[in-house]
Amino acid sequence: MKELVVISGKGGTGKTSLTASLAVLSDRCVVIDCDVDAPDLHLLLEPHTIAQQPFVGGRKAYIRESACQGCGRCRQLCRFGAIRLKNDVVQMVTAGFAVDPLACEGCGVCVDHCPQEAIELRPQINGRWYVSRCKRGYLFHASLDVGSENSGKLVTHLRRSASEFARKEGLTLLLTDGPPGIGCPVIASLTGASLALIVTEPTVSGLHDFERVLHLCLQLGVPALTVVNKADLNLQMVERIAQSSVRCGAKFLGTIPFDPDVVRAEIAGRSVVEVSDGPASRSVKAIYSAIMERLAQSLDAHQSELVSINVKQGSPN
Amino acid sequence: MKIVIASGKGGTGKTTVATSLAFLDAANGMNVTYADCDVEEPDGHLFLRPVIEWERPIEKPVPVIDSRRCNHCGRCSQVCRFGAIVSLPQRTVVFSELCHACGGCQLACPAQAIQERPRPIGILRVGRAGRIHFVGGTLQIGEAMSPPAIRAVKEALPQSDLILLDAPPGTGCPVVETLRGADMVLFVTEPTPFGWHDLQMAIRLVRTMELPAAIVANRVRATTEDNRWRQRLISADIPVWAELTENRAVAEAYSRGEIVAQVIPEFAKELNCVMERLKASINERACGHQR
Numbered sequence: 001m002k003e004l005v006v007i008s009g010k011g012g013t014g015k016t017s018l019t020a021s022l023a024v025l026s027d028r029c030v031v032i033d034c035d036v037d038a039p040d041l042h043l044l045l046e047p048h049t050i051a052q053q054p055f056v057g058g059r060k061a062y063i064r065e066s067a068c069q070g071c072g073r074c075r076q077l078c079r080f081g082a083i084r085l086k087n088d089v090v091q092m093v094t095a096g097f098a099v100d101p102l103a104c105e106g107c108g109v110c111v112d113h114c115p116q117e118a119i120e121l122r123p124q125i126n127g128r129w130y131v132s133r134c135k136r137g138y139l140f141h142a143s144l145d146v147g148s149e150n151s152g153k154l155v156t157h158l159r160r161s162a163s164e165f166a167r168k169e170g171l172t173l174l175l176t177d178g179p180p181g182i183g184c185p186v187i188a189s190l191t192g193a194s195l196a197l198i199v200t201e202p203t204v205s206g207l208h209d210f211e212r213v214l215h216l217c218l219q220l221g222v223p224a225l226t227v228v229n230k231a232d233l234n235l236q237m238v239e240r241i242a243q244s245s246v247r248c249g250a251k252f253l254g255t256i257p258f259d260p261d262v263v264r265a266e267i268a269g270r271s272v273v274e275v276s277d278g279p280a281s282r283s284v285k286a287i288y289s290a291i292m293e294r295l296a297q298s299l300d301a302h303q304s305e306l307v308s309i310n311v312k313q314g315s316p317n
Numbered sequence: 318m319k320i321v322i323a324s325g326k327g328g329t330g331k332t333t334v335a336t337s338l339a340f341l342d343a344a345n346g347m348n349v350t351y352a353d354c355d356v357e358e359p360d361g362h363l364f365l366r367p368v369i370e371w372e373r374p375i376e377k378p379v380p381v382i383d384s385r386r387c388n389h390c391g392r393c394s395q396v397c398r399f400g401a402i403v404s405l406p407q408r409t410v411v412f413s414e415l416c417h418a419c420g421g422c423q424l425a426c427p428a429q430a431i432q433e434r435p436r437p438i439g440i441l442r443v444g445r446a447g448r449i450h451f452v453g454g455t456l457q458i459g460e461a462m463s464p465p466a467i468r469a470v471k472e473a474l475p476q477s478d479l480i481l482l483d484a485p486p487g488t489g490c491p492v493v494e495t496l497r498g499a500d501m502v503l504f505v506t507e508p509t510p511f512g513w514h515d516l517q518m519a520i521r522l523v524r525t526m527e528l529p530a531a532i533v534a535n536r537v538r539a540t541t542e543d544n545r546w547r548q549r550l551i552s553a554d555i556p557v558w559a560e561l562t563e564n565r566a567v568a569e570a571y572s573r574g575e576i577v578a579q580v581i582p583e584f585a586k587e588l589n590c591v592m593e594r595l596k597a598s599i600n601e602r603a604c605g606h607q608r
Contacts, residue, residue, distance in 0.1 A: 011327010037487030
C-alpha cells in the first residue's frame with residue numbers, strides 16, 4: 001500500500017482542491033482529510049457517511065466542588081494557568097476553584113498533588129470521526145471540537161483506521177490531505193508516508209514556507225515532490241522554488257496556472273477535473289500521471305530493497 | 318489594545334491585512350506593534366523587512382535526570398501523562414519533544430534526581446520596521462508544539478497603543494494560544510465555500526472565548542454568488558468592517574513581498590476604514606481609563 005500526503009507549509013495554496021482532483025482521477029482509493037482543524041475536503045467529494053464514532057482524545061482536570069477545600073495548591077502548581085478562581089470572586093475562602101478546559105493540557109499535576117484528592121482527570125470527547133463513501137472511493141474525515149488539542153492524535157488515529165480499512169478492502173492507495181504549518185498535526189500526517197506532494201504558490205511566503213516544510217520532510221525521511229499552483233502570478237518566483245526544490249532533492253513536478261474554473265468548481269462542490277477541461281484541469285491531469293509514475297517507481301525500489309533483505313537473511317551463515 | 322488577525326482557512330490574506338494595517342496605522346502616527354504568532358510558518362518579516370534589534374532562543378524547560386541520584390524507581394514515567402519518560406531497569410530516558418513542561422516528574426521524584434534545563438525550540442526576534450515595532454517567533458523545524466513559542470512572542474510585546482497579532486490558520490491550540498488575552502478578533506475571510514466553512518469554525522471558537530469580532534472580507538467580486546455569500550455573512554451576526562475587491566495587482570505585489578497598502582492606493586483606501594475604527598476604539602479606551 002502507498003500513501004501520498006499533500007502538504008504545503010503555507011495555508012491556502014490549493015492542497016484540498018488538488019487532493020480532490022487526484023481522488024477523482026485515481027478512481028479507487030481511500031482519501032483521508034488530516035486537516036482536522038479546518039477540514040474542507042468533504043465539501044468537494046459528496047460523502048455519504050457509513051460509520052461514525054466519537055473521538056476521545058485527551059483528558060482534562062475536573063475539580064469536585066464538594067471535596068475542594070479551596071487551599072489553592074492546584075493553582076500554585078499549574079503551569080498552564082488553567083486553574084481559575086471561580087467567578088473571580090477573590091473574597092471566597094473555600095471551594096473557589098475551577099478548571100479552564102481550553103487551557104488545561106491534562107498533565108495531572110493538580111490531580112497528583114491535591115491534598116483532598118478532589119481533582120480527577122476525565123476523558124474528553126474532542127470531536128467525531130467519519131467513514132464515508134464518496135464518488136470514487138472512501139473518505140476518512142473528522143470534525144474536531146473548536147479549540148481542542150490532540151489534533152495530532154486524531155490525525156494518527158484517522159491514518160491508522162484508513163490504512164486498516166484499505167487493507168481489508170484490497171485498496172492500494174491512500175491519499176491524504178494534510179494540514180498547513182510544520183507542527184504536530186503535520187508531523188503526524190507525514191510520519192511513515194511513502195511520498196509527500198508539496199503544493200506551494202509563487203510568492204515570497206510560498207517559497208519561505210515551502211523550504212521549511214521540505215526540510216521537515218527530509219528530517220522525517222519522506223521523499224517529496226513539488227508543484228507550484230497559480231504559477232502565472234510570478235514566474236520568477238516559480239523558478240526560485242524549482243531551484244530550491246531540486247537543490248534539496250525534491251523532484252519538481254510541474255505547475256498549475258491560475259484558472260477561475262478552480263473556484264467555480266469549488267462553488268459547485270466538485271473537483272476541477274470533473275467540471276472543466278481548462279488549463280488548470282489539464283495541468284492537474286498531467287501532474288496526476290507523473291505522481292502515479294513516481295509511486296510505481298518507489299514501489300519497485302521498495303520491493304527490490306525487500307528482495308535484497310530477504311536474500312541477505314536467507315543466505316547461509 | 319491587542320487585535321488578533323485570524324481566519325480559520327489558510328491563505329485568505331491574514332498577513333496581507335496585518336502588515337498593511339500596521340503600515341497604515343504607523344503612517345497615521347499610531348504607536349503600533351506587529352507580532353507574528355504563526356510561528357510554524359512566519360511570513361510577516363518578508364513584507365515588513367524589520368531591522369532586528371535583538372534575538373534570543375525560545376526555550377522550553379525539560380527534565381534532565383541526574384544519573385547519580387536516580388535509582389530508576391519509575392515514579393516519573395508513571396506520573397507523566399504524555400509518555401515523555403520511559404523507565405528501564407538500568408536507565409531512565411526522556412523524550413523531550415513529547416514533554417509539555419508541566420513539572421510533574423520533578424515534583425514526583427522521591428530521589429530529587431530530576432532538574433529542569435531549558436531546551437531551545439525556536440528563535441524570538443524583536444526589532445523595528447520604520448515606526449512599526451516587530452516581534453516574531455520561529456519554531457525550529459521538527460518541533461511539534463508551537464504554543465510555547467507563541468507564548469514567548471506574547472511575553473516580548475512592547476508597550477503600544479495597538480498590537481496586531483498575526484495568527485496561524487485553523488482553530489486548534491496554536492490559535493487558542495494566540496487569542497488568549499486579546500481584546501478583539503479581526504477575521505480575514507474570502508467568498509468561497511472553504512472560506513465560509515472554516516470561518517464558521519473560527520467564529521464558534523471566539524464565541525466560546527467570549528471575544529468581540531469583526532470581519533474583513535477579502536477577494537470580493539461583483540457576482541451573484543458573492544452577493545449570496547454576503548447575505549450569509551450578515552446572518553453570522555458579526556460586523557463587516559471592510560470589503561477588499563479581488564485584484565490581481567494585489568496578488569502580484571504580495572508575491573514580490575511588498576506591503577500591499579504601501580504600493581496599491583485602492584487597497585489602502587478600502588482598508589482605511591478599518592484603521593479609522595481601530596483608532597476610534599483606542600481613543601475610546603483611553604477616555605475610559607481617564608474617567
